[in-house]
Amino acid sequence: MTTGAPPPLKPARPRRSRVLRFLPLGLVAWLVLEIWLLTVVAGASSGLTVFLLLVGGLVLGSFVIKRAGRRAFKNLSEALRQQQQGLAPAQDQGGGSALTMLGGLLLIMPGLISDALGLLLLVPPLQKVLSRSAERAFDRKLRAAAASAPGGLGDAFQQARMHHPDGKVVQGEVIREDQPPARPGGYPDDPQLPR
Incomplete structure (x- = not known):
């Protein structure tokens, strides 16, 4: 008998670039x-x-x-x-x-x-050229990584907080109500008469 949970899948191996x-x-x-x-x-x-x-x-x-x-x-x-x-x-x-x-x-x-x-x-002129091109390539890679990420670093920290120690992830939304909703009478404790 199964529990209804799908079997864990092996994570896909990242593809190696041609250079590597x-x-x-x-x-x-x-x-x-x-x-x-x-x-x-x-x-x-x-x-x-x-x-x-x-x-x-x-x-x-x-x-x-x-x-x-x-x-x-x-x-x-x-x-x-x-x-x-x-x-x-x-x-x-x-x-x-x-x-x-x-x-x-x-x-x-x-x-x-x-x-x-x-x-x-x-050679100093060659150093300057290589330094500029390396900086541009690094910026390009950084922008591409930031664009491909679904969220920023803050999202990663937020997602990390949703994991429980047992490995389960709780999906949900927290709604915080500091004050109870105002009632039509103007006062929060004012009793309402049925209509």
Whole structure:
């Protein structure tokens, strides 16, 4: 005998985007290309040259990351100091700390392609272009997520309050009456005569 409740359904798995589907294949192809390029350079010059290139990338990347971290910490300290003094925060001067750190990380990674990409990320005009395009893409995604959501964050909190500890959801509406409805006689306690 059934209780009338439908059996629980498995939640649908969200579809993976094409980027996430092919990301592992892309990483493997990139690693193979890096190794192949290192062997080509080693064959054209010597193994010592490749070793010096890799060590140079490691040292330069460490220096870049350390410098970008110091700049980010200095900017954070300055912003906190201005906030404590009640001053308006200074406009961002386009330091590009995140892109600089990413460039340093790519320099640290062994490989010539990653070194070239890391050096490109250290060029200030390119940082500005990438920063603007990333900001626009982030805003677009944020607007799309807000538009597709049935409600806002307040609705999510309201819905969370309707769940009981046993997992059941109570659908309903709360009507609050602070005062009893006014009667035609003018006074709430005035007795009404039948008509």
